[in-house]
Amino acid sequence: MSTQGPVLVVDDESEMSLALQETLRQDGYTVDLASNGKEALRRFEDVGPYRWVITDLKMPQMDGWALLTTLRRISPETRVILMTAFGSVPQAVDAMRQGAVDFLMKPFSPEALRRLLCPDPLPLSPDKEPIGERGEGVEIWKKLRRPILTKDPRFLRLLKMVESVSRSQATVLIEGESGTGKELLARFIHEASPRAHRPFVAVNCAAIPDGLLEPELFGYEKGAFSGAVARKIGKFELADSGTILLDEIGEMELSLQSKLLRVLQEREVDRVGGTSPVPVDLRVIATTNRNMKDLVASGKFREDLYYRLRVFPVQVPPLRERKGDIPLLARHILGRLREDGIPVGSLTQEAMSAISNGTFPGNIRELENLLTQLALLSGGDDIREEHLAMGEGLSLPLEDVSVPDSREILSVQSPEPFPCRPGQSVREVERDLILMTLDACGGNRTQAARMLEISVRTLRNKLHEYGVLVSGDQEGN
CATH class of the missing domain: 3.40.50.2300 (Response regulator)
Known part of the structure; x- marks a missing residue:
């Protein structure tokens, strides 16, 4: 040495x-x-x-x-x-x-x-290659099943900083809108860490019903409750020596937050019905699309746990702030669609320009959905402007897209614009959108949550937050 x-x-x-x-x-x-x-x-x-x-x-x-x-x-x-x-x-x-x-x-x-x-502390350089025409774009950490693609200077600086902290044991809180790739960044941290060859366990805190998250995370002993016919090892123990991702941490019930705080402080877990703590050696990464400071201020999230989680905070920029990455991401997504057996050509320059000018509230996930739709509409041909007009269009500026007369017979109607008023707060716009969607779904919360791209639990929490009671409300059929 x-x-x-x-x-x-x-x-x-x-x-x-x-x-x-x-x-x-x-x-x-x-x-x-x-x-x-x-x-x-x-x-x-x-x-x-x-x-x-x-x-x-x-x-x-x-x-x-x-x-x-x-x-x-x-x-x-x-x-x-x-x-x-x-x-x-x-x-x-x-x-x-x-x-x-x-x-x-x-x-x-x-x-x-x-x-x-160590002479070779998991550098990025050997796994970094230019892709696309004339070296456009950067592919980072090719070991990942879905590599991180960007040429945005701000995002590249963030990745370099995250790659540095990956080699430490610091707890990381990743904040950002839905669809920005928070879980992908969490996997990047794991793969760049000394724990790369150890378990990576992901838990969606919003997807597990109330009352089941505790045994899922902490495990339980035989006979701890009705139906506990055998010991179950929880996610924390499964992640021992590796990394655990707590996705949508803002949805965790207050009753569980104190137990999570103990895990972070003492590095040990208490199984449900257990008599002694079980030591664990793991790295904790949490993600959220909620404003955690607002949750703390409203008493829905423990302040001490919040600061324990955000030892190293990371804010993932939305796609609208890195629009230069859209052509790079679009070509990569179309390549994956071809690998999945969906015939699709390339994007024409006009179509690429129209897509690049979109706002994409759903970020990369929405871009993926749009391109999948356009690939199916194109029937294996190149994707052109008229294909954008044939589809829903999502957040694209379709008023600038010209449609040939031969397509007018389809009589595709764009959805009515959402009626927000000048001076409305973001909270009011969100409330109106949720209620309009729920009404359009006949009160079916499962369908409404799917359309809004949020979990049913999040939708239920939103309705409770706004003090809204919907008659004939249904979870789903």
């Missing part, structure tokens, strides 16, 4: 510094010590640049934050790892955004440090 270059350990706790020095020397590193940031900079002047700097965040005279900022300027090739206690995690996350490689929460094992100093 000596080829990795000299290491400088910066910490005002001498016992910690000496322990790290001994560990790294046993691994073949040349190690120097400094008690604060100013002494570390003097080392740089006397010895020269270091390959690695492992520094505590809180120190007298010059702290780790100031040291990192200075090193980014005078020695950009130096890789900086921060050491921090839990209370300093938000500062450590900010430091990573400023260029730190990673952060380690004290106390940590030698193995955790060795993983960060």
